[in-house]
Amino acid sequence: MQVKKDYTREQIVEFAKQVFLKNGYAKTSMRDIAKGVGIGVSNIYNYFKSKDELFRHIVGPLIAELERMMREHHNVDNQDGFVRYASGEADDMLADHVKEYMRLINNHRDELKLLLYQSQGSSLENYIDEYTEECTHLVLEFMDEFKRKFPDYGVIHTPFTYHIHMVWMFNFISEVIKHDLPADEIRRAIEDYIQFEFTGWRALMNVK
Secondary structure, three states: OHHHHHHHHHHHHHHHHHHHHOOOOOOOOOOHHHHHHHOOOHOOOOOOOOHHHHHHHHHHHHHHHHHHHHHHHHOOOHHHHHHHHOOOOOOHHHHHHHHHHHHHHHHHHHHHHHHHHHOOOOOOOOOOHHHHHHHHHHHHHHHHHHHOOOOOOOOOHHHHHHHHHHHHHHHHHHHHHHHOOOOHHHHHHHHHHHHHHHHHHHHHHHOO
């Protein structure tokens, strides 16, 4: 019986994802999903309490990965690694960032499409804006601590600069997943983006 329940739940999730991708959150109903799966509309609520809970479940792995990236990249306890980055001595960091973006796009392409284009009407419709603001706050805290520990480096204290940087990151990801590019072209685009980003921040931080 549990195996059947798990199978039905998987069917609901997979079918709902395809319908959300096609029609968007606002134009999809639980009745549509239940009908597509072949169960009664009342039965679907035994698996998910609401359409919003179902949508959040589908994009949950992406949200978890984005949150991990935000905390890990702006961890005030990891200042020493950032010195290597700022001084131009961290080619391994560049390679790691490229791999990280590749994993994000390859593993969560559909979920990124849902979050970026099809989340209107859900509790996640403003998630990207909220993420951008939280990231901006964390970066400012990170840079304040970095300046305290390493006064020979310059830092930017203009919040809007960091805000624009985060907006640019999501715009870049959005354009990559919007186009049907071969894997090697996606990698080259990410490499160019990360290299441009690293070089630009190093110049702005201008070592004294």
